[in-house]
Amino acid sequence: RKxxxxxxxxxxxxxxxxxxxxxxxxxxxxQSFFWYRQDxxxxxxxxxxVYSSGNEDGRFTAQLNRASQYISLLIRxxxxxxxxxxxxxxxxxxxxxxxxLTFGTGxxxxxxx
Amino acid sequence: xxxxxxTPSHQVTQMGQEVILRCVPISNHLYFYWYRQILGQKVExxxxxxxxxxxxxxxxxxxQFSVERPDGSNFTLKIRSTKLxxxxxxxxxxxxxxxxxFGSGTRLTVV
Numbered sequence: 001r002k003x004x005x006x007x008x009x010x011x012x013x014x015x016x017x018x019x020x021x022x023x024x025x026x027x028x029x030x031q032s033f034f035w036y037r038q039d040x041x042x043x044x045x046x047x048x049x050v051y052s053s054g055n056e057d058g059r060f061t062a063q064l065n066r067a068s069q070y071i072s073l074l075i076r077x078x079x080x081x082x083x084x085x086x087x088x089x090x091x092x093x094x095x096x097x098x099x100x101l102t103f104g105t106g107x108x109x110x111x112x113x
Numbered sequence: 114x115x116x117x118x119x120t121p122s123h124q125v126t127q128m129g130q131e132v133i134l135r136c137v138p139i140s141n142h143l144y145f146y147w148y149r150q151i152l153g154q155k156v157e158x159x160x161x162x163x164x165x166x167x168x169x170x171x172x173x174x175x176x177q178f179s180v181e182r183p184d185g186s187n188f189t190l191k192i193r194s195t196k197l198x199x200x201x202x203x204x205x206x207x208x209x210x211x212x213x214x215f216g217s218g219t220r221l222t223v224v
Contacts, residue, residue, distance in 0.1 A: 042217065044156060087156070103155045
């Protein structure tokens with residue numbers, strides 16, 4: 001089983017639509033969870049951390065289900081600028097910021113005008 | 114906003130040659146990393162570095178790879194004898210308590 005598994009897509013959705021991405025991870029000892037965004041041939045950039053209680057940042061909502069080892073990202077009112085690859089990322093037990101990150105393969109999103 | 118700087122942005126090298134990829138991490142960060150991404154594939158961890166030594170490395174990071182922080186500011190990744198399959202985007206990252214910052218990457222092409 002892959003360490004971090006995502007639907008590779010592509011997801012092609014019209015501007016203004018709501019889109020949801022899912023991710024599962026295999027290591028139950030994982031402690032920190034993130035969604036990163038990667039534009040074509042660019043570095044990954046942190047979109048948001050994911051907490052057990054769920055968290056929201058503007059149009060973006062992330063959820064974590066530790067029992068199911070499942071992470072989700074919801075994007076509401078999608079914009080053309082949301083077109084990118086969304087990476088599900090987990091890291092292991094340690095102080096935040098000094099553990100290796102394990103990346104999923106990413107889900108490609110294209111917003112259609 | 115502080116940045117992680119990587120040079121060169123693109124390196125073309127012949128198979129069997131040595132390459133050194135350079136990174137300048139954020140100045141107050143203490144943890145340093147190299148990741149790579151083969152075209153069309155996921156980002157993969159190579160090595161982490163803390164307190165002037167390797168703290169963890171992946172199976173990819175074999176004897177052909179080495180890292181160094183020679184002068185307290187630069188952080189380098191050396192590949193001794195490049196193979197075609199080393200062609201990838203190499204990302205440096207540094208971190209402190211508040212998480213990672215990635216550099217913009219070096220695209221290595223081995224011909």
